[in-house]
Amino acid sequence: MKNKEFIAYGIHPISEALTEGKPIEKVLIQKGLKGDAGYEVVHALRKAEVPIQYVPKAKLDRITGKNHQGMIAFISPIEYQNIEWLLPTIFEKGETPLILVLDGVTDVRNFGAICRTAECAGVHAVVIPTKGSAQIGPDAIKTSAGSLLRLPICRSMNLHETLRFLKTSGLKVVACHEKAEITYTEADLTSPAVIIMGSEESGIQIENLATSTDQLRIPLAGRSSSLNVSTATGIILFEILRQRTVMD
Numbered sequence: 001m002k003n004k005e006f007i008a009y010g011i012h013p014i015s016e017a018l019t020e021g022k023p024i025e026k027v028l029i030q031k032g033l034k035g036d037a038g039y040e041v042v043h044a045l046r047k048a049e050v051p052i053q054y055v056p057k058a059k060l061d062r063i064t065g066k067n068h069q070g071m072i073a074f075i076s077p078i079e080y081q082n083i084e085w086l087l088p089t090i091f092e093k094g095e096t097p098l099i100l101v102l103d104g105v106t107d108v109r110n111f112g113a114i115c116r117t118a119e120c121a122g123v124h125a126v127v128i129p130t131k132g133s134a135q136i137g138p139d140a141i142k143t144s145a146g147s148l149l150r151l152p153i154c155r156s157m158n159l160h161e162t163l164r165f166l167k168t169s170g171l172k173v174v175a176c177h178e179k180a181e182i183t184y185t186e187a188d189l190t191s192p193a194v195i196i197m198g199s200e201e202s203g204i205q206i207e208n209l210a211t212s213t214d215q216l217r218i219p220l221a222g223r224s225s226s227l228n229v230s231t232a233t234g235i236i237l238f239e240i241l242r243q244r245t246v247m248d
Helices: 011-018 035-045 057-063 081-092 108-120 137-141 157-170 229-247
Strands: 007-009 025-032 050-053 071-074 098-103 126-131 153-156 170-176 191-198 214-217
Touching: 007 011, 007 057, 011 025, 011 035, 011 071, 025 035, 025 057, 025 098, 035 050, 057 071, 057 081, 081 157, 098 108, 098 157, 098 229, 108 126, 108 137, 108 229, 126 157, 153 157, 157 170, 157 191, 170 229, 191 229
Parallel strands: 025 050, 098 126, 098 191, 126 153, 170 191, 170 214
Antiparallel strands: 007 071, 025 071
16 A cells, blocks of 8 residues: 555546646556546646556555546655756856766665765766656655655656756766776766666666766676665765865
8 A cells, every 4th residue: 555645546636736736756547548537637647747557447446445536646755856957056056066867776765775875975966767767755765864855856758868968068977887897986077977877677778878978887806796776876976975075
């Protein structure tokens, strides 16, 4: 059972949530749902770029025993920000931008732990894809120790385009993966940068990897082929903090 505080069910309540501008994580819609009212809400959801997933009625019934009318929305406890608006304010403050992009990190606990580390390391914003990312709810906030309530989170419909925007804005795009030739301590990470971390299952998408200006790896001495993404992110981010602290 999901936390009811973050759920809206029924056509009218979900329509109201959209009208009021509440941040919606995603909406589950019953397969084969018919009716003009439902169609209008689906159209509005798509226009607002809200992720939609079509599921059997039984799944909706398991989430709530109320009359959901074939729709359940998960309301985010945070307000998403726009990276294109946020980045100029970082430069205006005279700070060196550090943006973290999570490409396909879907595990809620990993996501929360990463955000906790990112906030501690001075990351200005975390960018996630609209689809294919961990849901931000009570579990993620708890794992982040509340950092998710302080750290700007930006959603992107197209990570590739967002990375291109960051690159053309003067940020070094650094992709971190185990097949890179250069180790993370060999790179100069003192300039404005965006760090891309991929999922443990599929890594960084090829098109996103192609936007990178630098590719780095963390050397391993044991038999395991890779680190947990949360651990790897922490190592990279605190190396950046170390380098920038030394520079100052």
